[in-house]
Amino acid sequence: xxxxxxxxxxxxxxxxxxxxxxxxxxxxxxxxxxxxxxxxxxxxxxxxxxxxxxxxxxxxxxxxxxxxxxxxxxxxxxxxxxxxxxxxxxxxxxxxxxxxxxxxxxxxxxxxxxxxxxxxxxxxxxxxxxxxxxxxxxxxxxxxxxxxxxxxxxxxxxxxxxxxxxxxxxxxxxxxxxxxxxxxxxxxxxxxxxxxxxxxxxxxxxxxxxxxxxxxx
Numbered sequence: 266x267x268x269x270x271x272x273x274x275x276x277x278x279x280x281x282x283x284x285x286x287x288x289x290x291x292x293x294x295x296x297x298x299x300x301x302x303x304x305x306x307x308x309x310x311x312x313x314x315x316x317x318x319x320x321x322x323x324x325x326x327x328x329x330x331x332x333x334x335x336x337x338x339x340x341x342x343x344x345x346x347x348x349x350x351x352x353x354x355x356x357x358x359x360x361x362x363x364x365x366x367x368x369x370x371x372x373x374x375x376x377x378x379x380x381x382x383x384x385x386x387x388x389x390x391x392x393x394x395x396x397x398x399x400x401x402x403x404x405x406x407x408x409x410x411x412x413x414x415x416x417x418x419x420x421x422x423x424x425x426x427x428x429x430x431x432x433x434x435x436x437x438x439x440x441x442x443x444x445x446x447x448x449x450x451x452x453x454x455x456x457x458x459x460x461x462x463x464x465x466x467x468x469x470x471x472x473x474x475x476x477x478x479x480x481x482x
Contacts, residue, residue, distance in 0.1 A: 328426070328449040331389065331460035331473055334360055343464060350378035351385055351469040360473070363393040370405055371412045377419070383469045384420040384434075386442070386453055388477045389460065396477060413438055417480040423470045426451070426463050440480050454478055 327335075327343055335358065336342045346354035352374045355361045364387055368374055377385070393401060404411055417438035424434065429444040429451045436442055444453050451459040457476035464471040 325463065327461060327464050329459060329461040329473070331360070331475075332464075335461065335464075346471075347465045347467065349467055351380075351383070351466040351471065352377040354466040355385075355387060355471075360389050361387055363390045364388055367393075367405060367411060367415060371408055371415050373412065373415055378468070380419075380421075381468055382421075382423045383437075384422065384424040385469050385471045386418045386420075386457070386478060387471050387473050388418070388457075389473060389475060392457070392474060392476050413480060414477070417442065417478055424472075425470070429459075429462075429472075436480075438480050440482050442478060 336345075339345055339357075340349070341357035341359065345357060348354075349357070352365070352368055355368070356365045368377065377383075396404075404414065417436045417440065419437040420434045420442070421437060422434070424432070424444075426449075430447050432444045433441050434444070442454055444451060445455070446452055446459070449462070451462060451472070453459070453472075453474055457474040457478055459472045460475050461473040464473065
């Protein structure tokens, strides 16, 4: 009789323990699923962050078709120009030699080198070559007119590419110039194209352009 009672008691105990065991297994499985789900959910966020970081690291680089003509190293390279104030930096870039000659004739070397946080729209030698030689020679020998033209290429603040998308900016010459575009394609006054943009010097952002800008007044 005692043996039968013990067997019944053991059966009842086993029946009571079984649901608890199943419940515990179910909870463990649920936690594991939650953990996996959490891991999977966080993975895209990590990828997005890396992507954003990658974008940020490339967004501040020079751009444009003429950038390939800039020396790869030395004082005239992008790294070299970044170490010097803008007039000195331009003098080390062979594509800007006519501009540098004009700046020297106008007596603006110190003015540009000592200015802080400016933007210079720098015409290439080819841009100056679009002007008839007789006209260019006349301008180069008229200091007042030359100064007026050159200071029209300078804005008294540093402009990032995004600022150029649809902008109007007062120049050191006192009248305004306009910019438009997006991505890596920008124009100034609807005529000059930026051929190498976002070039850094010690005190200025430089946008090299393919046409000389003329003030309206």
